[in-house]
Amino acid sequence: MGFDLAKFVNNFNPEGKTGNVLLILNAAGMLFAAASNTFAAAADKNTSAEDKKFLVPSGVVTGVANIALYYKLTQKIIDRLKGITEDMLNNLTPEELTQKATQVAKAKINKAEKGLFNTGLFKKTPEMIESMKKTLLDGDVATEFAKKEFRGKLKDGASVMGAFAGAVIGCAIITPIVRDISAYFVQKGLEKRNPKFKEAPYKPYFDPAHIESRRYGQLQIPMKNYMAFTRRGMKV
Amino acid sequence: MKINSVQQQNFKGSITNKVGKFIVDHPVEVAGLAGCSVIAQKIVMSGSEAVIGPVMDIGIGKAITKITKEKDGRTNQSSKVQAIRTFAQSVGGTIVGVGVRAVCITGAVAACMKIGSKAGSKIGEVLNPVTEKLTKENDLYKYTDKMSAWGKAIGGALATLVMLVTNFIIDAPFINFINKKVSEKVLKKPTVENTQQQNDTQNAKEAK
Numbered sequence: 001m002g003f004d005l006a007k008f009v010n011n012f013n014p015e016g017k018t019g020n021v022l023l024i025l026n027a028a029g030m031l032f033a034a035a036s037n038t039f040a041a042a043a044d045k046n047t048s049a050e051d052k053k054f055l056v057p058s059g060v061v062t063g064v065a066n067i068a069l070y071y072k073l074t075q076k077i078i079d080r081l082k083g084i085t086e087d088m089l090n091n092l093t094p095e096e097l098t099q100k101a102t103q104v105a106k107a108k109i110n111k112a113e114k115g116l117f118n119t120g121l122f123k124k125t126p127e128m129i130e131s132m133k134k135t136l137l138d139g140d141v142a143t144e145f146a147k148k149e150f151r152g153k154l155k156d157g158a159s160v161m162g163a164f165a166g167a168v169i170g171c172a173i174i175t176p177i178v179r180d181i182s183a184y185f186v187q188k189g190l191e192k193r194n195p196k197f198k199e200a201p202y203k204p205y206f207d208p209a210h211i212e213s214r215r216y217g218q219l220q221i222p223m224k225n226y227m228a229f230t231r232r233g234m235k236v
Numbered sequence: 237m238k239i240n241s242v243q244q245q246n247f248k249g250s251i252t253n254k255v256g257k258f259i260v261d262h263p264v265e266v267a268g269l270a271g272c273s274v275i276a277q278k279i280v281m282s283g284s285e286a287v288i289g290p291v292m293d294i295g296i297g298k299a300i301t302k303i304t305k306e307k308d309g310r311t312n313q314s315s316k317v318q319a320i321r322t323f324a325q326s327v328g329g330t331i332v333g334v335g336v337r338a339v340c341i342t343g344a345v346a347a348c349m350k351i352g353s354k355a356g357s358k359i360g361e362v363l364n365p366v367t368e369k370l371t372k373e374n375d376l377y378k379y380t381d382k383m384s385a386w387g388k389a390i391g392g393a394l395a396t397l398v399m400l401v402t403n404f405i406i407d408a409p410f411i412n413f414i415n416k417k418v419s420e421k422v423l424k425k426p427t428v429e430n431t432q433q434q435n436d437t438q439n440a441k442e443a444k
Contacts, residue, residue: 018270018385022277025392032400081255088256100263107264131376150263156270158259167281172288180296180318184304184311 016152019078019159026167027071034063054189062182069174074166081158089151101142101150274392275337286326290319320418328411336402340395345387349380
C-alpha cells in the first residue's frame with residue numbers, strides 16, 4: 001500500500017473543524033512557551049546544577065499539567081457543544097431548517113457585498129458574489145448545498161464557541177491556579193535548600209523580561225529566584 | 237442521593253437546552269463564528285485574561301497566605317507583582333500577538349486565494365481528494381471558501397512559529413515597558429526600603 005499524499009493532507013483539512021484547529025494552535029503555542037521556559041531554566045548559568053534538578057522537572061510537570069488540563073477540558077466542551085447542536089438540528093422540521101439556512105445564506109451574501117473586510121485583497125468580485133448567490137440560493141430559498149453548509153457551519157460555529165470558552169477558562173483560570181500554586185511550592189522548595197532565597201517578595205515566574213526588571217527596587221530579585229515554568233514567559 | 241442525581245441531571249439538561257436553544261436561535265451569529273481565525277481567539281482569550289487574570293493572582297495569593305498561615309505575607313506581596321505582570325503580558329501580548337497573526341494570516345489567505353488558476357487546481361486536487369475537485373472555474377465560491385479556511389489554518393500555524401522569535405524581540409521589551417509603567421502607578425515606585433516597611437507593618441499587624 002503506497003503513501004497517499006492527498007489523503008494524508010486531507011487529515012489536516014480545517015473545514016468543519018475550526019474549533020479543533022484553534023485548540024491545537026493554542027495548545028502548540030502553550031507547549032512552545034512551556035518548553036522554551038524550561039529550556040531557559042535548564043540553560044541558565046546562574047542556576048546551580050543542584051537547583052536545576054529541582055526546577056526543571058517542576059517546570060515540565062507544571063507545563064504538562066497546565067496544557068493537559070486545558071486541552072482535555074476544551075476538547076470536552078467542543079465535543080459537547082457539537083453534540084448539542086447536532087441534536088438541535090435533528091429536532092428541526094425541514095421547513096425550519098430551510099428557513100434558518102436561507103437566513104444564514106442571505107446574511108452571508110449581504111456580508112460579502114457590504115462587509116467590513118470587503119476591501120483590498122479580500123474584496124469580493126462581482127463574479128464571486130454571483131457564484132455565491134448561485135451556490136447558496138435557488139430564487140429566494142436556500143439550495144440543498146446551502147442547507148448542508150448551514151448544518152456544518154452551525155456545528156463549526158458551536159465548536160468555535162467551545163474553543164473560546166476553553167481558552168478563557170484555561171488562560172484566565174486554570175493557568176493562574178496551576179502557576180501560582182506550583183510557584184509557591186517551588187519557591188518554598190528553593191528556600192528550604194538555600195535560605196538566601198528568602199527575599200520579599202519573590203517573582204513566581206521566569207521569563208526573559210526578568211533581566212530588565214531587575215533594575216527596579218522592589219523587583220530586584222536574583223535570576224535564580226524564579227519559577228521555571230509559566231506559559232506567560234512567552235506569549236504565543 | 238437519588239434526589240441529588242436527579243437534580244444534577246435536571247440541571248445539566250436545563251443548561252444543555254439553554255445552550256442548544258441559544259445556538260439554534262442565533263444561526264447567523266453562530267454560523268458566522270465558523271470562519272474565525274486565531275486572531276479572534278487571541279482577542280477573546282487575552283481580553284478575559286487581562287481582566288480575570290490579575291484578580292485570580294491576588295485571590296490565589298491571599299488563599300495561599302491564609303491556608304499556609306504564612307507569617308511574612310510574601311506570597312500575598314508577590315501575587316500583586318504577578319497580577320501587574322499578568323495584566324502587562326495580556327495587554328502587550330495581545331497587541332503584538334494580534335499584529336503577528338494578522339500579518340501571517342493575511343499573507344497565507346491571500347496566497348491561497350489569489351494563487352494562479354493552474355496551480356490552484358493542482359492544490360485543490362491535493363487538498364480535497366475525497367469529495368469533489370474544486371477549481372476557480374467550476375465553482376468560485378466553494379473554491380474561495382475552502383482556500384480561505386486553509387489560509388487561516390496555515391497562517392495561524394505560521395504565526396505560532398514566527399512568535400517564537402517575536403516573543404523575545406518585540407514582546408519582552410514591550411511587556412516590560414507596560415509592566416514598568418503600571419508598577420510605577422500601582423506600587424508607587426516601590427523600593428527595597430518601602431517593601432521592607434510594608435512587610436514590617438504586616439508582621440506587626442499579624443503579631444497583634
